[in-house]
Amino acid sequence: MNDKIIxxxxxxxxxxxxxxxxxxxxxxLDFIEQSCHPAIIRKRIHEDDMASLLIALDDTLDxxxxxxxxxxxVPAPPQMFEMRQDGDKLIGRGTADMKGPICACLSVLxxxxxxxxxxxxxxLIVTDEETGGKITPHWIDxxxxxxxxxxxxxxxxxxxAVTEKSKWLWQLKLTARGAPAxxxxxxxxxxxxxxxxxxxAKLRALFPIYSKSNVPDDKWVSTAHIGFIEGGEAVNSIAxxxxxxxxxxLTGRDxxxxxxxxxxxxxxxxxxxxxxxxxxxxxxxxxxxxxKYHDLIAEKTGKPVTLRVTGGATDAxxxxxxxxxxxxxxxxxxxxxxxxxWLSISALETYADILxxxxx
Numbered sequence: 001m002n003d004k005i006i007x008x009x010x011x012x013x014x015x016x017x018x019x020x021x022x023x024x025x026x027x028x029l030d031f032i033e034q035s036c037h038p039a040i041i042r043k044r045i046h047e048d049d050m051a052s053l054l055i056a057l058d059d060t061l062d063x064x065x066x067x068x069x070x071x072x073x074v075p076a077p078p079q080m081f082e083m084r085q086d087g088d089k090l091i092g093r094g095t096a097d098m099k100g101p102i103c104a105c106l107s108v109l110x111x112x113x114x115x116x117x118x119x120x121x122x123x124l125i126v127t128d129e130e131t132g133g134k135i136t137p138h139w140i141d142x143x144x145x146x147x148x149x150x151x152x153x154x155x156x157x158x159x160x161a162v163t164e165k166s167k168w169l170w171q172l173k174l175t176a177r178g179a180p181a182x183x184x185x186x187x188x189x190x191x192x193x194x195x196x197x198x199x200x201a202k203l204r205a206l207f208p209i210y211s212k213s214n215v216p217d218d219k220w221v222s223t224a225h226i227g228f229i230e231g232g233e234a235v236n237s238i239a240x241x242x243x244x245x246x247x248x249x250l251t252g253r254d255x256x257x258x259x260x261x262x263x264x265x266x267x268x269x270x271x272x273x274x275x276x277x278x279x280x281x282x283x284x285x286x287x288x289x290x291x292k293y294h295d296l297i298a299e300k301t302g303k304p305v306t307l308r309v310t311g312g313a314t315d316a317x318x319x320x321x322x323x324x325x326x327x328x329x330x331x332x333x334x335x336x337x338x339x340x341x342w343l344s345i346s347a348l349e350t351y352a353d354i355l356x357x358x359x360x
Contacts, residue, residue, distance in 0.1 A: 008103040013083040019072040025127040037113035056122030064120040066147035070129030095343035096333025101153035104352040133315040152316040155328030159347040163328035164307040167249040169278035180240040189238040196242040249311040278313040279320040
């Protein structure tokens with residue numbers, strides 16, 4: 001079974017399915033579909049020219065268990081699409097993020113289909129996760145996709161760790177409007193950069209500035225940073241417009257309210273627009289299915305399970321409003337998005353064993 005999963009992964013990694021390459025992503029989905037057992041139900045849709053594939057043991061859109069996956073990857077040098085082995089490591093683009101978990105799940109679903117299983121279990125594979133993930137809400141909002149439990153194999157880097165909590169994401173753009181003038185006569189103008197600086201200072205004061213020299217003991221803290229600042233056209237001109245794009249990762253609704261309170265008090269010549277949001281994903285560790293999965297990890301690895309937190313966001317956020325239990329977990333791997341991305345062979349095999357036992 002290990003060899004079959006590795007062979008699947010080797011062939012899937014060889015397809016350079018960078019998000020922007022529609023043809024390569026179609027080819028990757030074609031390969032996955034062709035690798036399915038004949039009894040597996042397959043459904044494909046396109047949204048804004050982005051393809052996706054749903055494979056399942058039963059013809060349904062109302063699942064008991066759904067695995068969420070993406071086959072798109074970030075760009076890499078050509079050699080990264082030729083998977084190679086170094087000891088226990090499989091090195092290549094997408095091995096960890098997240099073609100390895102796809103191949104493990106596909107292998108287990110094929111086993112179940114071959115045994116005649118007709119369960120409400122499936123895997124949704126999208127092709128736009130690396131650039132924001134718009135296909136998944138299409139399945140939910142327009143196709144009526146639901147699940148009671150979601151396995152998210154796109155979070156973490158350790159087979160013995162489960163991501164218990166991820167933060168609320170709020171990305172917004174502040175825009176200040178002023179009046180231009182020569183820099184020698186600022187009293188003839190309203191400086192948009194000064195307006196923006198004052199607004200930024202009020203937002204900045206809400207949360208500490210973390211850095212390599214100021215690392216929080218508890219990583220479950222709200223954070224904020226400015227990703228972009230733009231403004232001004234010449235060094236000797238007062239800026240007529242300026243903008244800053246903020247990225248907030250928040251641990252609770254109280255902090256969301258604190259940010260909103262500052263925004264509500266902005267002067268009329270400073271406005272904001274939300275450019276991205278994501279619900280927090282917080283697993284219910286008391287849920288019987290969470291406990292079952294937790295215990296299976298400990299049993300199959302022989303080690304205690306670590307519960308971790310993250311500030312990152314995945315497409316799992318789209319399943320939070322429907323009340324789905326989300327369990328973020330994946331096999332050991334690291335260096336994702338780098339030229340040394342790798343996945344542990346032994347952890348991939350253990351991950352397949354966990355899925356096999358959990359889904360049977």
